[in-house]
Amino acid sequence: xxxxxxxxxxxxxxxxxxxxxxxxxxxxxxxxxxxxxxxxxxxxxxxxxxxxxxxxxxxxxxxxxxxxxxxxxxxxxxxxxxxxxxxxxxxxxxxxxxxxxxxxxxxxxxxxxxxxxxxxxxxxxxxxxxxxxxxxxxxxxxxxxxxxxxxxxxxxxxxxxxxxxxxxxxxxxxxxxxxxxxxxxxxxxxxxxxxxxxxxxxxxxxxxxxxxxxxxxxxxxxxxxxxxxxxxxxxxxxxxxxxxxxxxxxxxxxxxxxxxxxxxxxxxxxxxxxxxxxxxxxxxxxxxxxxxxxxxxxxxxx
Amino acid sequence: xxxxxxxxxxxxxxxxxxxxxxxxxxxxxxxxxxxxxxxxxxxxxxxxxxxxxxxxxxxxxxxxxxxxxxxxxxxxxxxxxxxxxxxxxxxxxxxxxxxxxxxxxxxxxxxxxxxxxxxxxxxxxxxxxxxxxxxxxxxxxxxxxxxxxxxxxxxxxxxxxxxxxxxxxxxxxxxxxxxxxxxxxxxxxxxxxxxxxxxxxxxxxxxxxxxxxxxxxxxxxxxxxxxxxxxxxxxxxxxxxxxxxxxxxxxxxxxxxxxxxxxxxxxxxxxxxxxxxxxxxxxxxxxxxxxxxxxxxxxxxxxxxxxxxxxxxxxxxxxxxxxxxxxxxxxxxxxxxxxxxxxx
Numbered sequence: 001x002x003x004x005x006x007x008x009x010x011x012x013x014x015x016x017x018x019x020x021x022x023x024x025x026x027x028x029x030x031x032x033x034x035x036x037x038x039x040x041x042x043x044x045x046x047x048x049x050x051x052x053x054x055x056x057x058x059x060x061x062x063x064x065x066x067x068x069x070x071x072x073x074x075x076x077x078x079x080x081x082x083x084x085x086x087x088x089x090x091x092x093x094x095x096x097x098x099x100x101x102x103x104x105x106x107x108x109x110x111x112x113x114x115x116x117x118x119x120x121x122x123x124x125x126x127x128x129x130x131x132x133x134x135x136x137x138x139x140x141x142x143x144x145x146x147x148x149x150x151x152x153x154x155x156x157x158x159x160x161x162x163x164x165x166x167x168x169x170x171x172x173x174x175x176x177x178x179x180x181x182x183x184x185x186x187x188x189x190x191x192x193x194x195x196x197x198x199x200x201x202x203x204x205x206x207x208x209x210x211x212x213x214x215x216x217x218x219x220x221x222x223x224x225x226x227x228x229x230x231x232x233x234x235x236x237x238x239x240x241x242x243x244x245x246x247x248x249x250x251x252x253x254x255x256x257x258x259x260x261x262x263x264x265x266x267x268x269x270x271x272x273x274x275x276x277x278x279x280x281x282x283x284x285x286x287x288x289x290x291x292x293x294x295x296x297x298x299x300x301x302x
Numbered sequence: 303x304x305x306x307x308x309x310x311x312x313x314x315x316x317x318x319x320x321x322x323x324x325x326x327x328x329x330x331x332x333x334x335x336x337x338x339x340x341x342x343x344x345x346x347x348x349x350x351x352x353x354x355x356x357x358x359x360x361x362x363x364x365x366x367x368x369x370x371x372x373x374x375x376x377x378x379x380x381x382x383x384x385x386x387x388x389x390x391x392x393x394x395x396x397x398x399x400x401x402x403x404x405x406x407x408x409x410x411x412x413x414x415x416x417x418x419x420x421x422x423x424x425x426x427x428x429x430x431x432x433x434x435x436x437x438x439x440x441x442x443x444x445x446x447x448x449x450x451x452x453x454x455x456x457x458x459x460x461x462x463x464x465x466x467x468x469x470x471x472x473x474x475x476x477x478x479x480x481x482x483x484x485x486x487x488x489x490x491x492x493x494x495x496x497x498x499x500x501x502x503x504x505x506x507x508x509x510x511x512x513x514x515x516x517x518x519x520x521x522x523x524x525x526x527x528x529x530x531x532x533x534x535x536x537x538x539x540x541x542x543x544x545x546x547x548x549x550x551x552x553x554x555x556x557x558x559x560x561x562x563x564x565x566x567x568x569x570x571x572x573x574x575x576x577x578x579x580x581x582x583x584x585x586x587x588x589x590x591x592x593x594x595x596x597x598x599x600x601x602x603x604x605x606x607x608x609x610x611x612x613x614x615x616x617x618x619x620x621x622x623x624x625x626x627x628x629x630x631x632x633x634x635x636x637x638x639x640x641x642x643x644x645x646x
Contacts, residue, residue: 118491121483125496131483232459232484239481242468244460244627257460260367261390 035271040279043272049247050254051273053234054223055280057250061143061219062284066212068144069151072097073201076152077159078193081200098156105149109222113229116141135236142222147215154211158204159197170199205300209292213285220281227252251277331355331549334377335362336386339578340506341590342534343381345409345598345605347574348560355549355556361578369537373402378542379553381409384532384619385462385628391641392633402540406550406643407557408608410533411600411615412525415463416504417444418511419453419520420495427452427497429520437526444499444522445474456485456498463501465531465622470524472625492519505593509586525600531619533597543643554606554645561598561605564591608644616642 043051079086079094104112120137123129174192201208227233227250234248249257255273258266333350335343339361350357360377362368368380369390387405394401424432427447432440447453448471457467459482467482483498485491489507492500493514502508504523511519524530536557543550564571572588579587598605609615612635620638623629 114486114488117486118488121485121491121498122494122496124483125494125498131481230484230486231461235459235482235484241478241481242457242464242471242626244464246627249460253460258393259370260386261369261393266393 034268037275037279039268039272040275041272042268043276046247047254047269047273050249051251051276051280053247054220054227054251054277057139057142058216058220058223059284061139061223062147062216064140064143065147065151065215065219068140069148069211069215070155072101072148073152073155074194074197076101077156077197077200080156081159081193081196094156101149101152104145109145109225110229112141112145113138113226117230131239132237135233138226138230138233138236139223142226143215143219146218146222150211150214150218151208154204154208155197155201158201158207162200162203166200166203170196170203173199202296205296209289209297212292213288216285216288217281220277224250224252224255224277226250228256330358331379331546331553332358332360332377333553334360334366334368334371334380336366336368336381336383336534337362339575341575341579341587341594342414342503342505344564344571344575344591344594345557345561346381347578348563348571349553349556351574352556352560355552357553369403372537372539372542375539375541378546378549379406379536379538381534382537383462384408384535385465385623387535387537387641388620388623388629388633388638391637392629395633395637396630401637401641404538404540404543404641404643405535405608406538406543407536407554407606407645408532408534409536409557409561409606410597411602411607412597413462413466413529413531413533414503414505414594414597415466415501415533416508416521416523416525417455417499418489418492418502418508419444419499419522420492420515421517421520422495423453423497424520426495432520437523440520441474441522441524441527445471445476448476448480451480452497454498455480455482456500457482458487458501459484460628462531462533462623465619465626465628466524466529467501468626469531469622470527470529473527473529505590505597509590509593510582513582513586530600530615531622532615538643550643551646558605558645561595565595565599568592606645608642610639610642610644 076094076097080091083091117134117138120134123137124131124134174195231253232244232248233250233253235245238245238248240248246254246257251273255270258269333346335346343359346359349355350359362381368377368382369386371377372380384405387403390403391401394403424430429443435443444453448455455467455471457463471480485498485500489500489502489511491498492511499522502511504521508519508521536553538550568588568591571591572584575591576584576587582590609617611617616638617635620629620633620635624631624633
């Protein structure tokens with residue numbers, strides 16, 4: 001299909017979708033107009049404030065996804081990268097980490113959130129932690145469970161599914177007899193596997209970069225799920241003696257509250273929230289892609 | 303190919319036949335609950351037995367919003383907390399619209415909310431036994447522990463628990479320095495005996511927790527200190543009421559009778575609730591329903607009544623929710639009264 005035809009098909013699908021929403025909700029006079037991007041302008045200060053908290057939390061969550069995803073990915077993959085030179089139990093460690101992380105990813109995220117929120121509150125109570133720690137733990141969970149897994153997965157599978165020629169190539173980079181000195185042994189056992197993993201991940205750099213951008217999409221989604229499951233999530237940071245401040249709900253909860261109270265009459269505000277999230281996601285992903293190009297991809301382009 | 307075609311035709315015939323069957327049925331009145339089946343709805347289960355009403359009870363859940371269901375016409379009646387009903391009116395007021403929502407019955411004449419504490423946490427805070435304390439003294443002890451920081455108040459935030467907490471702490475002149483801990487909806491955290499009081503529905507969780515722990519949890523009831531707001535209410539849309547006033551009136555009369563029947567025949571009510579609510583024994587269920595009846599018949603012999611005066615319970619509920627920041631400051635009792643259809 002040529003590009004012009006493809007665009008036409010997409011446009012037709014979009015119009016059909018909007019028309020069907022219009023038709024199904026039986027509010028044909030202005031619903032289509034209400035859910036267009038200008039609905040962002042209908043968001044008031046309180047809504048923008050709660051969106052800012054969601055955006056901030058999702059950026060922090062993404063940084064954790066990146067850091068912890070790379071760390072676990074490199075360490076787990078390092079145990080399987082030189083199967084022929086290590087005892088068999090060494091390899092099992094990486095495979096177990098992979099299975100556990102896969103399991104965490106597959107479990108419905110809402111359940112993970114519920115469970116970890118209870119654990120975080122227990123930790124807060126038992127160890128006298130600062131209440132903001134509960135919020136931080138949940139933001140870390142938002143980043144690591146979904147986005148972090150994608151980054152971990154891209155590194156681990158770049159090693160376990162590496163092509164034979166790539167294996168030969170990266171091994172040749174570290175060829176030599178380093179086993180005589182203590183430093184050499186340290187290099188052999190700890191550092192070299194990690195460097196091999198990094199080089200093999202470089203061989204699949206596009207997959208890694210895709211995982212990094214996908215991790216950001218998932219971080220926003222995960223943060224909004226956390227906000228909707230835990231009431232007034234940001235009160236863990238901005239504590240109150242009782243009175244509710246609606247902006248501490250976060251966008252996830254705010255949408256939930258509007259839905260609960262207004263039926264179909266709130267479509268414009270909900271559309272405003274969704275457009276704001278989409279625009280923010282597009283901007284940040286654009287920045288991430290610029291960063292990825294500058295750091296890695298430019299070395300592989302013509 | 304022929305087999306495929308005949309299967310397709312059969313399937314189409316079934317679909318068309320099914321649709322035809324549905325059209326022949328008399329329209330039923332859909333009653334949307336606001337949560338999973340539990341003893342809170344003992345009256346509604348009894349009401350559904352009246353075949354003349356043609357009532358279908360639909361279970362709620364975490365992602366089912368009765369206000370939205372009723373306003374969109376996907377349900378005709380629904381149960382919600384009084385706070386949710388008033389918040390919906392407030393949203394319409396802020397949008398400059400006349401609300402399409404009507405409250406037709408007050409199921410719970412008092413808020414069913416209270417706070418619980420694990421007995422080990424109470425012992426750690428210095429209370430070994432509650433034998434010599436009246437409920438009011440127990441509340442007094444609790445607030446002294448909040449004040450000295452031994453215990454922290456938990457709150458589900460944004461629900462009726464927040465309004466009750468604010469009214470309650472004002473009554474005990476608790477310092478603004480005491481901050482609430484936003485807790486989720488999972489009461490199982492109580493099992494680890496945290497130094498936090500956990501808000502619960504008094505007709506459900508305390509009994510389950512007591513059964514699990516093997517000893518009674520400590521229950522703190524704000525109503526003992528006369529902190530009383532309306533609890534669950536029954537709502538409908540203006541459109542449905544205008545088109546079907548006789549149905550709504552019949553539901554009001556039926557629900558009044560249903561709650562009275564539950565009171566008179568507790569065994570029957572236990573059997574009806576047990577059919578849809580699992581996980582607790584008949585004795586615990588009996589106590590849960592008994593507690594539920596306390597809320598329905600609180601300071602009245604007639605279920606469903608509404609106090610609409612300036613110092614009545616609707617006024618107190620509105621004020622409580624405004625103080626908590628749940629309702630906007632511009633919301634007044636008049637807006638609430640305009641959306642009430644009290645039983646005749």
